[in-house]
Amino acid sequence: MKPRFFTLFTLVCLGVTLSKAANAAIYQCEKNGIVEFSQQPCGKDAKLITVKEQNPTLLGSPKPVSESSDVTAEIDNYIRLKQIDAKIAEHNNKIDSYSExxxxxxxxxxxQADAQLHNLVGAKKEAAIAKQMSAVSERYNLLINNEQRNIDRLSTEKSQLVLQSNDTEQNEIDHFIRSEQIKREIAEHKDKIDRYHVELNQQIKRLEQQASTRPTNLVDASSDQALSDKMSAVTSKFNTLIAVEQRQIDRLNNELTQY
Incomplete structure (x- = not known):
């Protein structure tokens, strides 16, 4: 996903547009990964956005300073929320990439370790590879946790901005739609956790079967330790994947309480 940037020109256009009407219609487009706003459709994918002001004054009448400030703050919040969503998506993409x-x-x-199963000389190599698997799990766990912390920080900021938004009828509609979407997303993450548990059990069972079918002369301390390390590595991997989904569920539940 390409990062999205909001240019100074975008902010100026958006502010000018909203100051001209009680119900200001603007168009949102994305060109080469950059989000733009315009009074006119700016591309085939143009999305119409209507920002409704509170207690609008008569056309041509000057706006009270407090009302103008409220509108400016609302615009700033809207833009920042879009930036946060884009950054959260980037961090989630990194997590998906690390997981893969x-x-x-x-x-x-x-x-590689399985190739050593019938080679007594390779028993020690198998054990070394198993330890390497554990090291890989730990390394990616650290990388993923770093992305998770960034998402948590952005999610906290997003929650604060949502709470600051005006409690309009349109907001209530948006909140209802978002709350239903959150419930579906939570169900999807729970399904992934269930699948991970099934896969973990299947892989551990295969490793246990390997231990029970080894020839007697290969069942030595090195081979047993290698299998134990492989089980630990597999468990660590799935714990990391499950933790990612559970963290998402926790964030969504926290967001749901705001609606």
Missing amino acids: RMNNEIAALSS
């Missing part, structure tokens, strides 16, 4: 890379690296190491 972790899975791929551990799967490759697991295949």
Whole structure:
């Protein structure tokens, strides 16, 4: 996902547009990863946005300073919320990327370790690979946790901005729509957690079967330790993946309480 930036020109156009009418209509477009606003449709993907002012004055009449300040603050909040959503999406994309890379690296190491199953000389190598799998899980866990902290910080700021927004009828409609969307997202994350638990049990069971089917002369301390380390690495991997989903559920539940 390309990062989204809001230019000074965008802010000026948006402010000028909203100051001209009680119900100001603006168009939002994205060009080369940059979000733009305009009074006229700015592209095929133009989205119409109507910002409704509170207690609008008569057309042509000067606006009270307090009302103008409220409108400016509302615009600033709107823009910042969009920026936060874009940044949160970037961090989530990084988490998805780290999770995929972790899975791929551990799967490759697991295949290397399996190749040593019938090689007594390779028993120590198998144990070393198993420890390497644990190290991979730990490394990606640290990277993912860093992204999680960034998301938590942005989510806190977003919650504060939402609470500051005006309690209009339109906001109530938006809140209802968002609350229903949150409930669906929570259900999706719970389904992923359930799938991860099933996959974890399946992989641990396969490792246990490997231990029970090893030839007697290969069942030595090194091989047993290797299997134990592999089980720990697999468990650590799934704990990381499950923690990602649970963190998302916690954030969504926190957001749901605001509606």
